[in-house]
Amino acid sequence: MTPAMILAILEGVLGAAPQLLALWQQATAGKPVSAADVSSVLSQYGVDRQVFLLAIQKAEAEGTAATKKT
Amino acid sequence: MLKRCRFALLLVPLLALSACQTTTPTTAAGTTPSALQTFDALYANAVSADDLAIKAATVALQSGFINATQASMILGITDSVKAALDTANAAAQSGDIGTASGNLAAALGPIAILSACLTTKPLTVQTFAACSVKLTPVVQS
Numbered sequence: 001m002t003p004a005m006i007l008a009i010l011e012g013v014l015g016a017a018p019q020l021l022a023l024w025q026q027a028t029a030g031k032p033v034s035a036a037d038v039s040s041v042l043s044q045y046g047v048d049r050q051v052f053l054l055a056i057q058k059a060e061a062e063g064t065a066a067t068k069k070t
Numbered sequence: 071m072l073k074r075c076r077f078a079l080l081l082v083p084l085l086a087l088s089a090c091q092t093t094t095p096t097t098a099a100g101t102t103p104s105a106l107q108t109f110d111a112l113y114a115n116a117v118s119a120d121d122l123a124i125k126a127a128t129v130a131l132q133s134g135f136i137n138a139t140q141a142s143m144i145l146g147i148t149d150s151v152k153a154a155l156d157t158a159n160a161a162a163q164s165g166d167i168g169t170a171s172g173n174l175a176a177a178l179g180p181i182a183i184l185s186a187c188l189t190t191k192p193l194t195v196q197t198f199a200a201c202s203v204k205l206t207p208v209v210q211s
Contacts, residue, residue, distance in 0.1 A: 033110050033111045033114045037114055038110055038113065038114045041114045041117050041118055041121070042117065044121060045117055045118075045120065045121045045124070045152070048121050048124045048125055048128070049124055049145075049148070049149075051128055052124050052125075052127060052128045052131075052141070052145060053145065055128050055131050055132055055141070056131065056138055056141045056142055056145060059131055059137070059138035059141065060138045060142075063137075063138055
């Protein structure tokens with residue numbers, strides 16, 4: 001990966017989500033995370049993914065129902 | 071100037087991964103985390119960023135700003151980003167820093183584009199569709 005590509009990616013990260021800067025700064029500040037921290041992040045990810053999946057299924061069902069009505 | 075400084079700050083983790091064995095940041099407590107601990111922090115934060123995209127997409131779907139088809143596409147993207155991060159983490163645990171840093175870097179692009187698309191103003195089915203054509207996540211082996 002060339003420096004230009006890395007810069008392009010980072011520019012996208014900065015433009016998209018400034019809060020990521022804080023996350024990276026935390027990581028580069030040398031603050032290690034514990035196994036429990038990692039586990040907590042993964043657990044939260046699983047919960048949020050499941051909520052998203054259910055929202056998609058609900059939206060698809062409503063879309064199908066709307067289509068059948070017409 | 072400020073923008074350049076922010077770039078420099080963001081370059082640090084990637085450069086640290088490239089030379090992972092020599093990464094020696096010091097914590098507030100005065101201890102020095104290992105390269106693996108540093109990678110764990112990057113991994114956890116990257117998964118959190120992917121999680122943020124999922125949360126934003128859930129709200130966007132429930133608010134009617136994106137449709138179910140677009141939401142399914144987002145789920146596919148976030149799943150592949152997570153897969154890249156997991157591949158990177160597994161590689162880091164086994165000492166394969168090249169694969170680890172490659173997959174971590176590859177995961178950043180889709181997260182950035184997805185975040186940009188979800189924060190497009192105004193966010194509509196049409197604006198998201200126009201923005202999301204750039205999404206092409208890759209998992210490197």
